[in-house]
Amino acid sequence: MEKTVKSNIINNPRLRNKLIFYVLMLALPFIQLCLFYVYVNFSTIYMSFFKMVERVGVLGFDMQFAFPDNFVHVWNEIIVEHAWKIGNSAKMYAIDFPIALTLQLIFSYYIYKKYPMSGFFKVILYMPALISSLVFAILFNRLMYDGYMELRSIIDFGDTSHAGDYEGFLYDDNTVFLGVMVFNIWCQFGVNILMYSGAMSGIDESIVESCHLDGCNLIQEFWYISVPLIFPTLIALTITSITGIFNNQFGLLSLYGEQLSGLSQEAVRKVNTMGFYMYLQTKRITDLREQLYGIEHTASELCAYGLCVTLVVIPIVFGVRHLLYKYGPSVD
Amino acid sequence: MKSKSKIDLIFKICVASFLVFYALTIFILLGWGLIQSFRYIDDYTYNGALSLPTKIEGFEAEFYNALKFGNYKTIMEHFYCESKVSYFTMFDSVNAVSINHGDVGVGGLLFNTLYMAVICSFAQVFITYLVAFLCAKYKFKFSAFIYGLVIFMMTVPTVGTQPATVKLLQDLNLFGRYGGMLLMRCCFGGMYFLVFYGFFEGLPDSYVEAAEIDGASQLNILLTIIIPLGIKTILTITLILFVANWNDYSMSYIYMPSIPTLALAVYELAHIGYKHSSLTGDVYKIAGTMMLAIPITLIFVLFRDKIMGDISAGGLKG
Incomplete structure (x- = not known):
């Protein structure tokens, strides 16, 4: 059979041309894929097991097998040392995800049902995806800093002269966590709303009509018809979101910059996440000037960390997917 | 009731x-x-x-x-971002270099932003469209392999590959270069690949077969039939990626510090104040921020239905 195909390709000029065209057109994308997905992933694994050792007498470094040094470093210097950042990431995700998801589904349902001003709300909810999160973060930061201080001062004292007594919603130790969470939830409707409302618009009208004939109200229709029927979309977006638990910076870079400027030690302990920390570490290994001041982790150690997180996240992703399919809502 | x-x-x-x-x-x-x-x-x-x-x-x-009204004029005159390449010593100190290309003004920042938002976006969409076409219409085993790989990439997450990506760019001498940025964006996969793949799966083979019978070459078929068929979708998705890339500052921040964009400059203006001694004050920070938001809002006003309609249509239907 294989022989026939081969002889066909050789003897049939049309098939041969087709194959040549196929190979030529696919060459660049395939090379790109090999480099930036296959090679990069293998390189990450390779670097996890090796460390760079300075050559004696000449400039340069050699790669030396160093298992389990990098992983020991990851455990002691990253996971144990920064366990509170991992805790913050998990805590923020546990609060952020259910609230955002619930609001996204309810708003999408409102838009799908084409209730008053749904077109206008659709545009408004898309704004955070359209305009850079950096723009919203900077404006939110300034308004919550300067504006909040003035507002609190007016409420408490009746004039703005006491404004300096307050630190601002995003900087006060007591409100910083709330401020970051509000910003994150507020900013993440955009594309997901369009996805969910798009999926809901594919629901068969006859199902919805029969639901109403059975006496269902809107909340029952939402819960027993709309959510189960868009469940595959919900699972896909949930999985994407879980993948980013330990990568998610929760907007800290946009809100405060890399130094988390203006935050007290206590405030930093409340909001700093693992995603933010590792993002900055990666940035630092690309900057020679940063290295002059010394870096906390080498590239190999960061790769080892990435490998560890991947090995943790993969079972979580598949486990959650399995549970959602098994115990998730059913249309029946 | x-x-x-x-x-x-x-x-x-x-x-x-x-x-x-x-x-x-x-x-x-x-x-x-x-x-x-x-x-x-x-x-x-x-x-x-x-x-x-x-x-x-x-x-x-x-x-x-x-x-x-002069706040914007002042920003146009004094806005800049440092263009630098700092190769990291830890991989190979022989090649350790730190080159400062000087400051990039508003014109340069705009050029870099447009390069990323227009050229890189179009390249990414076009490559995705092309690969989806090849996978759907050329029934070779390799096509099925590529399709499977895309699904695998979407399903199995990988974390922490940035250091290896930076090292690869450096090894290829593409770190901090326009070519490197373009190559990084010439990728396919993800939601848009599936959208295009679905489109080609639903497209009857008779289109291509009729052209082949008329003696058209494969390249002719691509240029005269396949691309015109999807040009509207290609442009619409390019528009969506234009918005995303216009707003993106992490690409320049991590991978291409020598090609700073407007978004990166706004980030530095807002958070690294000492770099902009002539633009101190919240008013300038806010005006700089608005400079990033206003063009994209205008584009949205002009192409609102296209941008939002396509995403809805491309949603993963339940």
Whole structure:
């Protein structure tokens, strides 16, 4: 059979041309894929097991097998040392995800049902995806800093002269966590709303009509018809979101910059996440000037960390997917 | 029946109220930003952030009017971002270099941003379209392999590959170069690959077969039939990626520090104040921010239906 195909390709000029065209057109994308997905992933694994050792007498470094040094470093210097950042990431995700998801589904349902001003709300909810999160973060930061201080001062004292007594919603130790969470939830409707409302618009009208004939109200229709029927979309977006638990910076870079400027030690302990920390570490290994001041982790150690997180996240992703399919809502 | 319609009404009112509140927060924030961007620094400092533009006696504003349109002009004149390449020593100190290409002004920042937003976006969409076409219409085993790989990439997450990506770019001598940025963006996969793949799966083979019978070459078929068929979708998705890339500052921040974009410059203006000694003051930070937001808002106003319609259509239907 294989022989026939081969002889066909050789003897049939049309098939041969087709194959040549196929190979030529696919060459660049395939090379790109090999480099930036296959090679990069293998390189990450390779670097996890090796460390760079300075050559004696000449400039340069050699790669030396160093298992389990990098992983020991990851455990002691990253996971144990920064366990509170991992805790913050998990805590923020546990609060952020259910609230955002619930609001996204309810708003999408409102838009799908084409209730008053749904077109206008659709545009408004898309704004955070359209305009850079950096723009919203900077404006939110300034308004919550300067504006909040003035507002609190007016409420408490009746004039703005006491404004300096307050630190601002995003900087006060007591409100910083709330401020970051509000910003994150507020900013993440955009594309997901369009996805969910798009999926809901594919629901068969006859199902919805029969639901109403059975006496269902809107909340029952939402819960027993709309959510189960868009469940595959919900699972896909949930999985994407879980993948980013330990990568998610929760907007800290946009809100405060890399130094988390203006935050007290206590405030930093409340909001700093693992995603933010590792993002900055990666940035630092690309900057020679940063290295002059010394870096906390080498590239190999960061790769080892990435490998560890991947090995943790993969079972979580598949486990959650399995549970959602098994115990998730059913249309029946 | 009566209680049912009562519940429905309460539900609608609650959700609508919440949405109105949300819309107000968006309008207040953007409106506040726009107004503040026209204020004098003295006015902002003296009258506070919640005040409207006001003339102040004895200050610069008194001589003109309450609004200072020159904030944007000042930013255009003094806005810049440092262009630098710092190869990391840890991989190979023989090649350790730190090159400062100097400061990139507004013109250069705009060029870099447009390069990323237009050329890189178009390349990414075109490559995705092409690979989806090849996988769907050329029934070779390799096509099935590529399709499987795309699904695998979407399903199995990988974390922490940035250091290896930076090392690869450095090894290829593409770190901090336009070619490197383009190559990184010439990728396929993800949601748009599936959208295009679905489109080609539903496209009858007779289109291509008829052209082949007429003696058209494969390249001709691609250029005269396949691309025109999907040109609207290609342009629409390019537009969506244009928005995403216009706003993106992490690409320049991590991978291409020598190709700074407007978004990166705005980030530095807002958070690394010492780099912009001539643009100190919240008014300039806010005006710089608005400079990033205004063009994209205008594009959205012009192409609203295209941008939003396509994403909805491309949603993973349940």
